[in-house]
Amino acid sequence: MEFDSAQTLIELAAGQLSAQKAFMAGKIKADTMGALMKFASFFDLQAAGAIAAGGAADAQSPSAASEGGGQGAEGPNGEVVGKKFKMPARHLKPSEMIAYAEAVDDRQARYLSEEAEGGLVAAPLFAVQPLIGALEAAMTDEELNADMLRLVHGEQEMIFHDVLRPWDLVSPRSEIASVEEKSSGWLIEVRQRLMREGEVVVEASSALFVRKPSDGTSPKKSNDSKKARAGEEERESPEVVFSQEQVVAEDQPRRYAAASGDHNPIHVDEEVARAAGLPDVILHGLCTMAFAARAAVEGVADGRVERLKRMKVRFARPVFRGQQLTTRLWEVEPGRYGLETLNEKGQPVLTHGEVEVE
Numbered sequence: 509m510e511f512d513s514a515q516t517l518i519e520l521a522a523g524q525l526s527a528q529k530a531f532m533a534g535k536i537k538a539d540t541m542g543a544l545m546k547f548a549s550f551f552d553l554q555a556a557g558a559i560a561a562g563g564a565a566d567a568q569s570p571s572a573a574s575e576g577g578g579q580g581a582e583g584p585n586g587e588v589v590g591k592k593f594k595m596p597a598r599h600l601k602p603s604e605m606i607a608y609a610e611a612v613d614d615r616q617a618r619y620l621s622e623e624a625e626g627g628l629v630a631a632p633l634f635a636v637q638p639l640i641g642a643l644e645a646a647m648t649d650e651e652l653n654a655d656m657l658r659l660v661h662g663e664q665e666m667i668f669h670d671v672l673r674p675w676d677l678v679s680p681r682s683e684i685a686s687v688e689e690k691s692s693g694w695l696i697e698v699r700q701r702l703m704r705e706g707e708v709v710v711e712a713s714s715a716l717f718v719r720k721p722s723d724g725t726s727p728k729k730s731n732d733s734k735k736a737r738a739g740e741e742e743r744e745s746p747e748v749v750f751s752q753e754q755v756v757a758e759d760q761p762r763r764y765a766a767a768s769g770d771h772n773p774i775h776v777d778e779e780v781a782r783a784a785g786l787p788d789v790i791l792h793g794l795c796t797m798a799f800a801a802r803a804a805v806e807g808v809a810d811g812r813v814e815r816l817k818r819m820k821v822r823f824a825r826p827v828f829r830g831q832q833l834t835t836r837l838w839e840v841e842p843g844r845y846g847l848e849t850l851n852e853k854g855q856p857v858l859t860h861g862e863v864e865v866e
Contacts, residue, residue, distance in 0.1 A: 584654045584694045584718055586687040591652075593645040595680040600630070600638065602674040604767075608634045611767035612798035613754065616811065622674065630672035632805065632816055633798040635710040639700045640769045642682035643714055646698045652684060654696060654718050661793045662695070663715035663860075665820040666801075670709050671813055672702075679703040685713070693719040746838035746846060750807025754799045754833045756791055761829065764795040791827040800849050800858055803835040808845050809865045818864040821847065824856045837863065 602622055609619035609631045617624040619631045647654055672678070685697040700712040757763075761775045770792055773780040781789045801819055809815035827833065832852040837845045847861025 582653065583689065583720070584652055584687050584696060586689075588649065588651045588684050589687055591646075591649065591684045593642055593649075593682045595641045595645065597677055597679040598638070600672055600674060600676045600678060602628055604637065605630045605634055605672070605674065607767040608637055611760075611763040612795055612802065613757075613760075614798070614802045616805075616813075618813070628674050629813060631798065632668065632801040632813055632819070633666070633794060634672060635666065635668075635702055636712065636794050637768050638678055639680050639682070639702055639710075639712055642680040642700050643698055643712075646682045646684050647696070647716065649684070652687075652696075654694075654716075658693070658719040658721075660717050660719065661714065661823055662717045663713075663820065663822045664794065664797055665713040665818070667711040667818050668816055669707075669711070670704075672704075672709065676704050676709075678709070690717075693717050746836075748836045748838050749845070750803065750837045752799075752803040752807065752835050754835070756827060756829050756831050756833065758829050760795065761789050761791050764792050768792065768794065770794070786826065788828050791829070793823040793827075796823070796827050796833065796849060796858060797821050799833060800835045800847055800861065804837060804845070804847065804863045804865070807837050808839075808863065815865045816863070817866055818862070819847075820860070820862040821849075821858045822860040824859045825851075827851065827857050833857065837861075 605628060606620055609616070612631065612633065614631045616631075618626060618629050620628075622628040646652070647659070648656065680700065680702055682698055682700045685699045686695075688695045694717070696716045696718065698714045698716065700714070701708050702710040702712075765771050765776050772792075774784055774786070775789055775792050778789055781787075797819070800821065801816070804819065805811060805813050805816055833849050835847065835849045835858075837847050840846050843865055845863040845865070847858070847863050848856055849858035849861070851857055
């Protein structure tokens with residue numbers, strides 16, 4: 509195990525910082541994800557901190573920690589459904605909006621300059637930046653008991669009631685909407701709202717999947733998944749109305765991490781990515797979604813971000829640096845479009861895309 513500073517180790521030992529939050533912030537590194545998971549789950553550092561501070565609690569054994577409701581075999585706690593979180597209100601700075609647009613290579617003048625006609629507005633997916641604290645508050649809630657080291661982002665939905673502008677005073681809020689156990693893990697939905705002057709300006713819904721620990725056997729493919737794949741193969745190619753390409757830059761994950769506030773090291777640290785069994789760092793799924801949002805605005809909304817009202821995607825597979833992505837849109841009915849993003853091999857990275865414009 510490696511720690512970024514002695515202070516991190518002290519905070520861990522004192523129970524002031526959880527191992528998972530330290531990992532998500534890049535404060536802990538490990539040669540393997542297994543070692544990191546054992547470190548996070550086998551040691552009740554809060555109890556150890558109580559002992560160090562002169563408390564009467566006994567340090568728990570690994571089995572006792574699991575029985576006591578830590579992030580052990582029980583998995584996420586469905587009893588916290590409905591729990592809400594409210595983050596401090598803050599003003600949106602022009603520099604933040606510009607940095608986000610630059611990080612996702614969205615070069616529309618209105619996203620980059622306060623001198624643009626009509627003034628500066630935020631790129632569509634910028635809303636995830638002020639919302640990330642509310643999302644993390646929900647997912648790292650101790651009562652929820654979600655193992656962040658086994659978490660993957662499954663789907664994201666965004667509903668836009670209005671555009672965001674510089675110095676808007678916004679209040680991010682979130683709610684644990686559902687916890688559903690599946691055969692291979694738990695599906696958690698966290699709904700988020702960005703409030704402005706007492707009204708909702710942007711809504712988001714994040715579907716996150718927490719994988720169960722592997723038992724060493726290969727999971728069997730269900731008949732449903734086979735039917736779904738067959739259905740995709742048999743589906744006629746849609747009549748594409750707009751297509752846009754994007755090459756993922758070498759520094760794209762770092763730029764996006766800095767601009768979005770999502771510093772999960774799997775996106776920026778090659779050693780952590782390899783420890784997770786990946787060949788390289790992976791691009792944030794929401795950055796890929798931001799590429800697709802740009803295509804939607806430019807392709808079916810006449811370049812006017814105000815017309816984009818809703819967008820939903822499923823994250824199908826990882827995206828790596830240097831890959832060439834192609835986003836395609838097709839009309840479903842007036843004002844509604846289907847969307848998918850493919851890599852250079854023709855493999856889908858975003859699927860089940862839905863776009864609504866007015």
